[in-house]
Amino acid sequence: MPEAPKKISILAIAAAAALSTTAGTIRPVETDEALINPGMGLTQYHMAGRMWAYGATIPPGDTLAWFPGVSTVYFRFLWSEIEPQEGVFRWDLIDAIANTWAQAGKQICLRVICCNHTKNACPDFVREAGAKGSWFRYRKHGVPKDFPLRWEPIYDDPVFLEKYSNFLKAFAKRYDGNPAVAFVDIGSFGMYGEGHTGGGSHPLDKAATDRITRLHMDLHRRLLPNTQLVISDDVAGSGGQEAEAPLMKYAREHGVGYRDDSIFCMGPATNSYAREGSWAHSHWARNFAPESPVVIEPGHWVSCDSKGTWIKDRIVTCIEKHQASYFGIHGFPRPFFEAHKDVLPAINRRLGYRFALLEASWPDTVRPDEPVTIVSKWINRGVSWLHKGASLTWNLVDAQGNVCWSSTDGRFDFKTLDPTLDGVEKPQTVESRCFFGHNEPVLPFDNVARAVRAVRQDPGETYVMLKPGRYRLAVSVGKGDGMPEIALPLEGQIGTTRRYVVGEVTVEKK
Numbered sequence: 261m262p263e264a265p266k267k268i269s270i271l272a273i274a275a276a277a278a279l280s281t282t283a284g285t286i287r288p289v290e291t292d293e294a295l296i297n298p299g300m301g302l303t304q305y306h307m308a309g310r311m312w313a314y315g316a317t318i319p320p321g322d323t324l325a326w327f328p329g330v331s332t333v334y335f336r337f338l339w340s341e342i343e344p345q346e347g348v349f350r351w352d353l354i355d356a357i358a359n360t361w362a363q364a365g366k367q368i369c370l371r372v373i374c375c376n377h378t379k380n381a382c383p384d385f386v387r388e389a390g391a392k393g394s395w396f397r398y399r400k401h402g403v404p405k406d407f408p409l410r411w412e413p414i415y416d417d418p419v420f421l422e423k424y425s426n427f428l429k430a431f432a433k434r435y436d437g438n439p440a441v442a443f444v445d446i447g448s449f450g451m452y453g454e455g456h457t458g459g460g461s462h463p464l465d466k467a468a469t470d471r472i473t474r475l476h477m478d479l480h481r482r483l484l485p486n487t488q489l490v491i492s493d494d495v496a497g498s499g500g501q502e503a504e505a506p507l508m509k510y511a512r513e514h515g516v517g518y519r520d521d522s523i524f525c526m527g528p529a530t531n532s533y534a535r536e537g538s539w540a541h542s543h544w545a546r547n548f549a550p551e552s553p554v555v556i557e558p559g560h561w562v563s564c565d566s567k568g569t570w571i572k573d574r575i576v577t578c579i580e581k582h583q584a585s586y587f588g589i590h591g592f593p594r595p596f597f598e599a600h601k602d603v604l605p606a607i608n609r610r611l612g613y614r615f616a617l618l619e620a621s622w623p624d625t626v627r628p629d630e631p632v633t634i635v636s637k638w639i640n641r642g643v644s645w646l647h648k649g650a651s652l653t654w655n656l657v658d659a660q661g662n663v664c665w666s667s668t669d670g671r672f673d674f675k676t677l678d679p680t681l682d683g684v685e686k687p688q689t690v691e692s693r694c695f696f697g698h699n700e701p702v703l704p705f706d707n708v709a710r711a712v713r714a715v716r717q718d719p720g721e722t723y724v725m726l727k728p729g730r731y732r733l734a735v736s737v738g739k740g741d742g743m744p745e746i747a748l749p750l751e752g753q754i755g756t757t758r759r760y761v762v763g764e765v766t767v768e769k770k
Contacts, residue, residue, distance in 0.1 A: 286619065298367075308560075542582050
């Protein structure tokens with residue numbers, strides 16, 4: 261739901277509508293509010309390979325309603341944490357937090373990894389069952405020489421794949437097709453689940469990496485057919501000069517979305533990741549953007565900021581270059597908010613999609629069962645698409661705020677509304693063919709009519725489903741059955757219904 265939705269009284273609706281209700285054209289004023297919508301938004305990292313980072317400072321019940329634009333919460337778990345013993349699952353580690361977010365109308369994102377440096381990510385029972393792998397010592401600047409050894413599996417080992425498949429089947433029973441899940445990272449291969457093997461025990465060449473990545477991708481696609489999957493660009497290497505790596509093309513053609521981690525992590529503040537036009541794999545991301553979500557996470561904020569690679573003023577450009585739907589907050593939320601609140605409005609105006617109603621016109625009076633044409637013009641102010649699509653609905657609302665009629669013309673799909681990029685706007689004009697109300701004759705010889713008249717419930721000669729009178733006309737965007745789903749940058753929302761009053765219309769007698 262939108263953060264701090266504007267709840268307006270019926271009198272306020274009536275006053276606003278009275279000023280703008282004519283048979284001509286209305287041009288609503290756009291708001292700047294951050295919108296919480298499906299398939300997009302800021303993603304707060306609650307667990308990033310560590311139970312305490314970065315949700316340790318978030319009190320129970322807090323879904324960051326105070327942080328504009330945060331729509332999802334992210335969990336990067338170790339497999340060994342979720343299944344410490346074979347067949348024994350700690351789903352409570354996810355559900356204890358996720359359920360609160362889902363009840364608030366927000367979603368969760370998940371990655372389960374099999375290799376990490378903090379502790380062994382692959383459960384001991386996998387190794388004990390005979391899965392092949394090897395021990396390695398994590399090497400990185402600042403890590404002590406006696407850092408404990410970690411175990412990395414051979415990612416195409418039959419025993420490993422059998423055990424991981426069993427886990428993924430149990431995972432799928434809970435989360436595949438679950439409306440609370442925004443996306444699942446394919447994170448079963450490489451360090452941190454990002455496909456890196458160079459820092460582990462058995463580095464793989466490009467051919468082996470491609471083969472094993474496809475194997476893991478296909479496994480997730482088969483067992484999670486109803487879930488939006490995404491995969492790290494790092495599995496395709498760090499080059500990026502080619503128009504599209506074959507592995508990325510394979511992912512895209514099979515409906516797997518794109519993610520890029522640690523964009524602000526490397527090099528000085530003038531590195532190639534931050535220079536205009538030189539975002540390492542942004543051209544790969546743009547190949548994905550029309551068909552599936554692009555997820556970007558610029559890096560651990562505090563560590564990147566401390567070494568001078570974090571470029572706050574380049575975040576919006578980063579989002580635009582990648583046509584991102586999701587932007588990860590890899591840090592403790594309150595300090596991050598305080599440090600970025602000056603740029604957050606611009607971030608939220610561009611991230612994902614943002615449908616603005618530019619103008620609309622409709623007849624002042626309508627009659628039941630007669631077609632009505634409502635002409636409206638829309639623009640997508642965001643950088644990406646609404647991938648799953650949505651329909652346009654026009655609603656008639658009475659003085660008490662009750663929806664008395666809804667009419668959806670499914671010929672227009674908002675997924676076709678192109679984003680605004682490089683200053684080029686692509687508005688679309690939509691002609692909606694609607695019907696409002698229905699009158700049903702009551703046959704004089706109808707036995708049910710005779711029966712109800714006998715108990716003084718006379719239906720009359722005609723049953724009028726929508727009574728004549730003056731109604732508020734409200735617009736909404738959502739499912740094909742008229743159920744609103746998409747928040748719009750409009751004033752006049754009726755409570756938190758995602759229906760927005762734009763004027764009035766009179767329903768006449770037939």
